[in-house]
Every structure is written in C-alpha cells, then in structure tokens.
Amino acid sequence: MNDLNIYLTVGAILFSLGLYGVITRRNGVAVLMGVELILNSANVNFVAFARFGGMNLSGHIFAMFVIILAAAEAAVALAIIINLYNKFGTVNVDDARSLKQ
Amino acid sequence: MFIPELILVGSMLLGIFADLFYDRKHSFRVGHWIIGGLVVAALALYLTPASESITLFMGTIVADPFARMFKYIFLLTTTIVILMSLRTDELKTVRTGEYYLLIAAITLGMFLMASSVDLIMIYLSIEVVSIVSFILAGYLKTQVRSTEASLKYVIYGAFSSGIMLYGFSLLFGLTGTTKLFEIRESLAALDGGTLTLTVATIMIMAGFGYKISAVPFHFWTPDVYEGAPTPITAFLSVGPKAAGFALLIRVFNTLFTGTDALTASVWQSLEGLPWQEVMAALAAITMTLGNVLAIQQSNVKRLLAYSSIAHAGYILMGIPVLSQSGIYAVMFYVVVYLFMQLGAFFVVITIKNKFGTEEIEEYGGIGFKSPYLGVIMAIFLFSLTGLPPTAGFIGKFYLFSAVIDAKMYWLAIVGALNSVIALYYYMRIVKMMYLQGEREDELYMPSKFQSILLAVLAVPTIIFGVYWTPIADWIRNSLVFFLP
C-alpha cells in the first residue's frame, strides 16, 4: 500500500485511541489528552492529504490553526479542571455529578 | 465589509482597558461600554449597503444579506443578555468586567460563524464561540454547579468539535480544498457519494448537532443550562444556537446539495447522499425527546433547557425541506424564538431575584403576587407553545407550511402533536402562577428598567403574532446568499 494510506491508518488509530481515552479515562487531564489525540489525528490527515494529494498548502494551514486552537482549548480546560480540583478535591470528572435528572 | 466586526474588537479592547480603572464594585460598567460598542456596530452594519454580497480575506468569509440578518440577531441578543446580566443578582458576587468582554468575544465568533465559507474559518469561529462559552458557563467559580457545568461543557465541546474536525479532514481529503464553493464543485463532479463522504457528512453533522443541541448530540444542554448563570443560559439557548443554524444552512446547502441550491426555490440533495431523510428524522426525534423530557422537569431553567431542545427540533424541520421557504421559515422562527426565549428567561431571573426560587412548585400564585410578571410570563409561554395570536404561532405556522409544501405530512403531524405535549408542560407553569394562590393585597411591580425590558420583549411577541409583514419582508430580502 502506498504512503498516504499508511498516514491515514495512523490517523485513524490515533482517532480511535482518542475516542477510547475520552470515554474511559476518569482523570480529567487524561480525558483532555484523549481530545488532543483526536485533534492531532485530524492534523495527521490534513497534512497527509496536503502532501500526498499533491495539493495546495491549505492542509498545512489548517493543521496550524488546529494546533493553536487546541492549545487555547487545553488552557481553558485545564483551568476548569483546576477549579474542579478546588471544589471537589479531585480531578476525576465522574465525581462531578450534582447536576442530573 | 468587515467594519462591524472591527468595531466589536475595538470595543472589546476598549473594555479591557477601561476595566483596569474600575474596582470590583464598578467593573460592571464595562457592560455599558460593550453595549455602546454593540450599538455602534449595529449602526455600522446598518450603514453597509444592504444588498452587497462579497467575500473577504481570500474568500474565507462572505458578507451577504443572509449573514447580515443573523448579525442583527446576534447584536440584539447580546445587547439584551448584557442588559439582563446587569440586573441579575447572581453576578453581584463576582467581578464582572471580563464577563462582558467575553460575551462580546462570543458575539464576534458568532459573526464569523454566520459568514464563514471556508472550513478553516468555520472551525475557527466555532471554537471561538465554544471556548468562550466554556468560560462563561463556569464563570461563577465559587459555585459547584457552575464549575461542573463548565467541565462537562468543555469536554463535550472539545470532543464533538474534534469529531467534526476529523470529518473536515476527510472532506478535505476527498476534494483537496477548504473553500466551500470549490468543495461543492468537486463533490458535484465526483459521481455519487462515496462511503468516505458519508462518514465525513455525519461527523460534521455531529459537530453542528452539538452546537444546535440536536438529538443525539444534546446531552450537555440540560446540565450546562442549569449550571450556568441564568443570563448565560439564555444567551447560549439563543445566540450560538442561531449561529449554529446559520452555519448549518450555509454549509449543508452549499456542500451536500445539487448545484442549484441557494438559487432555485426548491432543490435536491447531493445524489447518493440522501441526508435530508436523516435530518428530518433527527428533527422529529429532537422535538419529541425535548418535549417528552421537559414534561417531568421541576426546575424552570431545566424545563426551558429541554424545551429549547424541542425548539431546535422544530427549527430543524425547515432544513431538510430543501427549499427557500424552508430556510425562510427557519430564519423567521429564529427571530421569533429570540424574543420569547430571552423573555421567558428574563422573567425567570426577575422571579429569582424577587422570590428566590426556580422551582415550578414554588411559583404558586405569582400571577396574583405580581400581575405584571404573570401576564408577561403567560404571553411568553403561550408563544413558546405556539398559540395564536402570538409570534410563536406564526413561526410554527411558517415551519409547518414549508414542511407541508414539501409533502412531508408525517413530519408536520409529528410537529403539530408535539406542540400539544409542549402545551402540557408550559401550562404547568401558568397553572402554578394563576390557578394556585389567592388574591394578594400588596403587589410586586418589577423595577422600571426591568418592566421596560420585559415589555420590549413581550410587545413584539404579540405584534408579530398579529401583523408580521415587516419582518416577513425583511427576511425575504435577506434570503440572498453569496455565490461565486
């Protein structure tokens, strides 16, 4: 199989791992890492397509933006998790369950 | 032109600067600055030629009547929400300077959402709105519920935007470009839908679905709405939702339809990709689930949250119709929905301030304690139910007519029966306010400012129910998309 598919496979695996992490990790930080994985899997795709698809650079640009936003998102999320830690004394997302039906 | 956006940014910077000089007590004054900025922006928007439709920044965003109309909606929503926030007791405890700045930032994000035509810009704008809303949802750091709401919101948001992003990447791979119109060309060129395209579509749908809180991407809504400060809840249930719909309309009708979309009055979905059945089904499920779940809520904010899911379902009906009249109905409903939803929330805030409760059971006799609030609330609730002669009825009327015009009778009947369910739980509030309790001797009249703001929201709700030709025309004129 050619190079593009290798990259895509890598991206897909990353994506799945990310999903799995987001869904199964209790630790808030770990969950965030799962999200990062998902985003980066997308980045891998973008770059791969841009490179092997023999196309313009917009793929790379997109990846750049995603990285930036991921950083911003992570910053906000971490802040919130810290706040959570102050409130609940833990970073386990599943301890926050005061809001329910 | 980009001037209104620039003005927004400017007023934001100004606000940050001004905030330095306010102490904790007076930092709410920033809100006034921002309102000023919004007004000026509105003015600027008004001054830009109405029918212009151009692209900016290398074709990443457009300025066309469609976007323009939504910008007005955003400005109005933001202004009202800021006015609410200035009056709510929830925010008395914290320093609110940044709060208003962040709201302004969201407004900017929504502006971009309504007008972006490039995948990058779409993702960017969505993230701007999302990230800031995360912060606002958790703005009351000291409150457990608020913190928890923001946590759930952020994880959920990041997750679904991630999925959407992955979908974008696939789409990009299929077509090799990020510009909607070019993507559309190549999609039309590539015969039939491939599996990849389907996957991409659905992943994107997930991203948008999360923004407009459509089933099954709605789970964050009740918790976040209940946890967040009420003005933010009101804001989230109107502003970003409207932006989401604007984006949804633009993207889906640009990408996944036959090339005649946005010009013809009725068009087809991209062949090999019959997404409108799915969308219709989503609409039906969304409104039903929203209503059915709203029935058993005991907390008014939560009830309104679920009902807002139901309303998303109604609005969603207009999109799979794939016709001008469908989009028209959506825009109309968004306008109407703005008034009644914000109004209902503001009444909730006022009642919370005065009587200190959000529980339906404790609303007993408010209609007698404060006739003004009672009547106003009743108007909003009837409108939300969709009873004539209120604007809500007209909104539903347009939606149903669009659906029926497209011969989707089953969807129309589902929607109609749903409004019966809706009647039940909205009436529960009315029942508590009026059918309980007895005549009181001293009546509570909200402050002049609140009364006026309530009237400002309530009067259109009635007027547009009786004579809505003006906004009808306005919307008809704004039903013009940029085309390359």
Place this chain on the structure above:
Amino acid sequence: MDWNILSWLVWLPVIGAGLIVLVPRDKGDTMKWIAAAATAFQLIFAVLLWSQFDSSHVGFQFQEKMSWIASFNIQYYLGVDGLSLPMVLLTALLSFLCVFVSWKIDKAPKGYFALFLLLDAGMMGVFLSLDFFLFYVFWEVMLLPMYFLIGMWGGPQREYAAIKFFLYTLAGSVLMLVAILALYFTCGHTFDMTVLMAQANDGLGSMTWWGFNALKVVWIMLFIAFAIKVPVFPFHTWLPLAHVEAPTAVSVILAGVLLKMGTYGMLRISYPMLPDGAIWFAGALALLALINIIWGALCALAQTDLKKMVAYSSVSHMGYVLLGMAAVVAAGAKNGGNVLAAEAGMNGAVLQMFNHGTITAMLFILVGVIYDRAHHRNIDGFGGLGARMPIYTGVVALAFFAGLGLPGLSGFISEAMCFIGAFPVFKTIVIISTLGILLNAAYFLWAFQRMFLGKLNEKYVDLPEINKRELFTLIPLAVLVILLGIYPAPVLDVMKVTMGHLIQIIQQSSLLAAF
C-alpha cells in the same frame, strides 16, 4: 349597511375587556356593568343584523374583506349567511345573559369579566370569519380564556378539567392546522373559504397520500378537529368534566355555543369544501350519531350529579344534529334525489343547534340556581322541592320537558326534522335511535321526580325561592323555547336558502351517484 356591523360584533367585547382592565380592581360592579353594556350592545347589533339580513339571498352578506398578510395571501374576511346568523344571535344572547348569571362572581372579577368578553369575541369571530386562517386564529384564541375561566373560577377538580379541555381541543385543532395548510397548498394558495369551496374538492380528489385519497385524509383530520368540539362519541369525555367543574356561566357558554362550533365547522367547512368527503362519510356519521344519542342518554340515566346528567344529555342531543347532517345524502341520485328529506335533515340539524343552545343554557342556569342554594348537585340529595319552590320547579319542568323533546317546545320540532330527514336513508339507525326519545324522557322525568316530587326533604324547608335576577336570565330563553316550539318558521326562513344551496353543492358531487 355601510358601517362594518360584523367587525363591531366581533370587536365590541374586546373594547369592553380593554375598559374593564383599566378599571381599578376593587370596583367590581363597574366591571360588571361594563361587561353588561358591551354584551347588550352586541346583542342589539345581532338583532339589527337579523332584521337587515336578506334571507332570500344565497351566499354571504355584509362582507368585509381586506388584505391582512399579503405575502401569505391571508385576509381579514368576515361575512354572514343563513348558517352563521342563528349562531351569531345565539352567541350574543347567551353572552348577554351569562353576564348576569355570573353577577355574583366576586373572586377577581376583573380577570373574570375581561376573559369572558374575550371568549365572547373569539366565538363571534369563529362564526363570522370567512378566511380559514382567521377562523383558525379565533378558534384558538377562544381556548385561552376558556382555560382560565374553568381553571380559576371552577369547582374542586378545576385544574384537571381545564388542562384536559385544553389538551383535547388543541390536539384537534393542530390537526385542523395541518389540514388548512394542506388545503392551502393544494388548492390555489388561498385561505379564502369561498374560493376553497369552489376548488378544494377537485384539488384534493385527485391526489393520494400514503395510499389514501388525499380528500379523505383531509376530511378525517378536519372531522377529528370538529368532532372533539361537538363532541362525537369517542372524543366526548372532556365534556362532562369540563361542564361539571366550570362555573355556571361558563358551562352555559360551553354547552350553548362551543359545542355548536363543531357542527358549525363541519357545515361551514367540511361539507361545502369536500362534498365528496361528506358523502363518503355520511354512513359513519349516522352511526356515530346513533352512538352519541344512545350512549349519552344511557350515561345521563346513570348520573347522580345533576350537572353531569345535563352534560351527558348534551352529548345525546348533539347526536340529533349529526343525524340530521347525515341526512344530506338523501338528496343523492341513489336515494331517489329525496330533496325533501335532505332539507328536513339539514335545516333540522341547524335548528337543533340553535334550540339545544337555548334549552341547555336554561338547564345549566337552573342547575346553578339550585347549587347556589343547596351547595350540592346530588339528585338524590333533594326531594319534594316542588312544594317548597313552585316557580323554580315550574321553570325546571319547562326546561326538562323541552329537553325531552315535548311537542310545543322548541326541542321537538328540530329533533323530529332530524329523524324524518335521516329516515329514508338510514332506516335502521333512525329506528334504533328513536329509543333516545324514550331514554331522554326517562332520565329527565326520573331526575325531576327525585328532586321535586315526593316528601319535602326537611333539610330544605327554608330554601329560598328563585330570585328576580335569575328569572331575568331564564325568561328570554323560556320565551324562545316556547315560541320556536309553536312557530319555528322565523329561524327556518333565515337558514333555508343557505341550506338549500349547501344541498345543491352536495348534489353536484360526483360520488353521490355512486353512493
């Protein structure tokens, strides 16, 4: 008539309501007098309208038409014909009387009378509007005041009754909304009833939805919407509850006017717009009529609550109306074009609507009178009142005998016309439903005996006799009941041309030959 009398009829109560809202809330009597004045003027206008009406003229008179929402081709379009005129008079009369019936309301009189006038306006609007959209708006607008009137001034179970009424009716009317829009888009993008009458039948007849003939689907949707109001058998259970819980005046309006809207809607909309549907459905309609008559009568026979008994008697009596309406197919070719029967049935149906309006109004007012004195409505709880309150007993006797269709009182002639009309087509059904005559007599006489005959129940030795105000509300109705019983021609003359025209429309339908 260059001044828009119809608009006045509709909007006068709204003006009244506006004034009442302005009155300071401790001035109860002022409000009552304002309400009385508004409804009195309305009544005068209605009588004026009656006198000016040209009964020899087919089609709508005093039309008022102006564009409302041009973009959707919605009009503000009012008009009156032989079908709506009696209903208009009935509405005006009952509203006027009911103001005095509810004179003793002292809980939040401002809200009560304002809402009552709004209700009045809504009913007038329904009977007068010729634009389908306008019709629907009025139809819905009526619900809100009704909800509050039952819910705030009603009996112990009022909240449940109110919401049940509301849900029931709304469930029907949303279907009507869908039907309206279907008509709009299939029949020339208009809500103008007169146009729809011309186009709807052919417009829908050709289409099929989900394998059904579109016309039948629309007919069914409309029928359910109206049947819930009538109420036709499976949809009738909101009625006893709502009537029992509602305050007297509201029960009067509910039974006297609102029930008529169902049958009015069928005659105004379903029949002329979808004659094929009317013929296709006539058999079922007759059957439902039979069930209504017998079922309602049996239920009434079983009741111990006087008001509930009267409520169920309404179910039974509205069955006669349906029977008369089903008779229209007698004009069909297959039935030998028996126009006589069709006329008897259709006119009988409308006359029955009017007469039942007056009779049942009397009955509910009388129930209210005794309830105000004894504070219960248990039939077995009284006894021998005839000796104690002779005048009241006399009036009740009049009302009861009118209710059981005694000749010489208005109920008889309309019921007889309905039967005679339907007889040639639906022999068996009519013969069975004549049992209704017997059952009606049974429960009315039985109740009368249990309440007024026999030994005087010593609990009520000093029950006060009916007072002047109450008599004032009853006498006009009583007079109408007797006069129309002896000489129904005045009302019939007003409606017969319209009805004849309607029958012609049905006759022209293509299905009729095949029926």
Place this chain on the structure above:
Amino acid sequence: MMTFAPYFLILPLAAFAIQIFFGKRLPRKGDWVSITAVGTTLCLAIAMFVMMLFLYEPGAKAEQSFEWFNLGELSVKIGVLIDNVTVIMLLVVALVSGLVHLYSVGYMKDDPRYSRYFGYLSLFTFSMNGIILSNNLLSIYMFWELVGLSSYLLIGFWFEKDSAANASKKAFLVNRVGDIGMFIGIMLFFTATGSFLFSDIFAGVAAGALPLPLLTVAGLCLFAGAIGKSAQVPLHVWLPDAMEGPTPVSALIHAATMVAAGVYLTFRMFPLFTPEALTVIAYVGGVTAIFAAIIAVTQNDIKRVLAYSTVSQLGYMVMAIGTGAYVAGFFHLTTHAAFKAALFLCSGSVIHAMHHAYHKLGDHDSDPQDMRNMGGMKSKMKITFLTMFMATLALSGVPFMSGFLSKDAILAGTLSFATHHPEHFLLPLFGFGAALLTAFYMFRLIFMTFYGKPAKQEVLDNIHESPATMTTPLIVLATLSIFIVYTLPYINPFSDHGWFTDLIVATNSVVPQHVNPSAHEIAEGIHHAHLPAMIISLIVAFTGIALAVVIYLKKKFSAEKLAKNLALPYKLSFNKFFVDEIYDRFLINPTIKLAKAVGFFDWEIYDKYFINGFGRITERLSRFIGITMDYDVLDQQIVDGVGKSTRFFGGALKFIQTGKIQNYLVWVLGGIIIIFIIQAM
C-alpha cells in the same frame, strides 16, 4: 263550522295560561276562568252538534290546511278537519269536561293547589280538542304528547305521595313507548307520501305509495300509539296506576276522553289498515278486553275495578275496529264515555264521603277506596246510588241502556267477522266472555258498596250525600246512558238504528287491490249477525248479574272459599298476572343496570385509562427516558458494555474505568453509528 274551530283551542289555552300565572291571585282561585272557557266550548259544541243534526248529511266534511313552515321544496302543512265524528267527539269532550269541572269545584274544594288543578284541566281540554280537530298526523302527534303531559301533571297532582309521583312518570314513559312506534309510522308515511295530511296520505296509499307489507307495518306502527294511549295489552300497565290522580281526573282523562284518543286515532286511520293489520288490531283488542275483565273481578279498590273495566271496554272498541265494525266501536266510545264517567264520578262521591267520614273519626290509616270497608251506603247516598246503578246497567249491557246497544253492535261485528273467517273464532269468545265478567264485577261492586253491612257501623253513620255541584253531573251523565238518547228519532230499545248510526258513515279502505271488504259488505254482515249476537249477549249479561247476586248479595257461597278453590287463577287475577313485576324484572331494571354499566365504563374506564392513558404514556415515556439517561443505569448497561467490548477488541484491560460525563459521549458515538448505519443503507 270552521269558524268555531279556533275557539276550541284558544279558550282552554288562555284559561290554562291565566290559571298558571295569576290563578292564585284571582277571586275563588280562578276556577270560574276554566269553567267559563270549557262552558263556552260546550255551547259551541252543542251549536255545532245541532247544525250537524239539521244538516243531517252523513258525509259532511269541512277541511282547511295552512302551511306551518317550509324549507324550499319541503312545505309542512297542518290544519283542521271537521266532520260528524269530529263534532261528536268535541261534544263528548266538552260535555264530560264541563261536568267534571263542575264536579271538581266541590271535590277539590280545599286543595292548596286548587287553581293549578283547573289550569291543568284546561290544558288537557286544549290538547284533547287539538287531537280531535287535527287533519294531519304531525299535529295529532304533538297534541298526542300534550295530553300525555297533562295526564302526567294531573296523575302526579298530589306529588307528595310517592305512589302518585311514580304513577305519573310511569304513565308518561309507557305512553312514550307507544308514541315512538307512532312516530316511526308517521315517518314511514311521510317518506312515502311527502305529507302529513290525512287526505294526501290516503291518496298516496291508494296510489300504492307503500307496498302492502310495508303498509301493514306502517299501520301497526301508528296503532302502537293507540296501544299506548288506550292502554291496550301489553302497554295497559299505566292506566290502573293512573288512578292515583284525583277521581274527577280519572273520570275525564282516564275513562271518558284521553284513553279514547287511541281508539279515535285507529278509527281515523281505519282506511289505511291492511287485513293483516286489522287482524292484529282485533286480537289486541279482544285479548285486552278479556284480560282486563279477569283482573277486574278480584280487585277490591273501587277505582281499580273501574280502571280495569275501562281497559276492557277500550279493548272492545279496538276489537270492533279490528273486525271492521268500527262504527259500532265509535258508538261504544261515545256511550262508554258517558256511563264510565258517571261511574267514576259516583265512585268519587263515595270516596269523598268515606274520606270525610274517616276524617271525622280521626282515622287516617284505613283506605277510603277499599270496597271491603264500604257497604250499606244505599240508604245514605240515594242520588249517588241511583246514578251509579244506572251506569252499571249500561256498562253491563242491560236493555234500555245505551251500553246494551253499542256493545251489542260490537259483538255482532265480531260474530259476523268470525263467521266470515272461522279461524278467528276466538274473538267472539273473548267478547262474550268479557261481557259476562263485566256484568259480574260491576254488580259485585254495587253490592259490596251499597248493600250489605259496613265493616264499621260508625263510618256509615258519618256518611253524607255529596253537595249539589257533585251530584248534578251524576244525574246528567246517568240520563245520558239511556238508550233513547242515541236512537232518536226511532224508539226501539233493541236496535241501535238512529241518528248516530245514520250520521257516522263507514268509509271504505284505501288499501290498493281491494283486499279489504267494503264498508257495505261489513254492514251487511253485522246486520245478519245482529239477532244471535243480541240473544247471546243478553244471556251472558244476566248470567253475570245472577252470579253476582248469588255470591255477593245472597251470600250463597263465600267469595273467600271460591278464591281458595280457584287458588291459581285467583292469584293471577288478583296480582294482575304479574305484568308489572315482569316488566320491572326484565325491562326496567336491566336498562338501569345497563345505564349504570355504561356510565361507569365511560367515566371510570374509558376516560380514566384510555383517554388519560395518552397523557400517562407520555409521562411514563419521559420518566423512562429520564431514567435510562440517568447515570447509574448507564454505568451498568452502556459503559460497561463499551468497556467489555473494548476489552474484547482492544485486548488486555485490567479493570473497567467508567466516567459520568463520558456516558454522554458514549451516546453521541452510538448516535453517530446509528445514523451512519441508516445513512449507509
């Protein structure tokens, strides 16, 4: 004559209105209002009668119709028909009614609702005249129910008595059963001929508007009305109970006039009846005659005896019409009106006397109507006794009395009918049997009341003759039961030939294809059967009287012993063959039960569980979805599932980690996958 007609309706109606609204405030409680009204009608009736006599033309007939209302094509006409029959009926009603008014002045003297009583009487007179004058089925039906109303009001006049209240309700409802049949008949005729007028209907039927079987049915439906009104079997049950009303009312309504209305209707409709219909009618009449007579034999309540005898006599008339001898039937109607009214008024005066006697003795328990408490009154109440005796002779069919002539004619009719149709031999048997019993029970009544010893002597001592207002009517009516009144100008006590039979001419049937015998043939047959009939009837009448004498006067056998020996028939007769009990058991109670069941189902089951079911289902659904979305459930079901599956796919995973917010995400994934599946398909 036509000009007189309106007054027969207007005057009594006006009197009714005045009495109801102002009666209490008028001098003498306004009895004079009603009396004047009915008196005037009486004068008018007499005037018309005289005119009729002098015109002396059998077929005399004046008719006038006007449009009541029209609906375009359909025009409903009603109107007035005056012929000899009408005139005679008017006279009968006016006369009896007038006398009863007069009588009531004394009888009802100190009743609290005196004025209302006269109002009701006027209402009755109004509606009865309406029936007589109508020339169409519609207005007949209307007045038909109105007499029902007035009878309801008068039976229940003393409504404090539960028995009276029940009786009135029963009367109205039982009549309504018949009326429904009548209404169906009217609808049949209207559907066929498009009109309610007799003339149109006759013409239409003659033209064959209805096929014969249908015509039979229609005729019988009309006759059902008569069954109800004239208390024929099986709807006779209301009449005996109706005796709860004041006695003058029983005389007027339930003996002389209203109950005759059924016969009158059958008489009017005679031309419409097919032979089959007539046969049915004849048998209904015959059975009624014998059936009621049997019951009358054992009753002890003086009024009930008379009530059953009324039923039985009405049966005679109906049977006469059924057998075609309908002139005789109408003749009997007339004569019967006189002497039966007399009998009732006499019994009234007896009861009046007894009542006062008991009242004076302060005895409120004993029943003043029970014949066992009476006896020996002959000496005390001469006038009453004499008049009653005459009337009894008339009723028992003793020569020189009107009853003899009319009953004789009827029997002749049945006899000739039986000779033409031997298979119907039962009818004459019924007739003569009834005649025998009639004579028997009437004299039983006379002997028990006026002869022998009273149960309590002191009661007898306090008996006084009634006032003149009461006795005058008795005398008048008694005189009217002498044969000569009806046979003038001929004076032959053994032939009914006279002005009456001359003026009342038989009309031919309009039934197509001449299936019915013509009036002439019928008349011939009757003429031939005349002599044998007379002989037999004389024999049976005197046998009956003799039996009565032996048992009740000479006391040769004791009635009690007889009763014991004939236990079963006695029981049956005494308990009126348990008809009421049967109806209660098998008709009324089941209906009430059904009603209760339906009411219960409608309210407690259909509404509660089905209609509210929708609401409840929605509620449940919401709760259910709420729960499934609740976290704990999700932990167990979904997430563990995901965990397991991930372990299954992903390989080694020590333990399942689960989160709460993540449950949402699981749902999102699930949703995406589902959508994908749908979409991909």
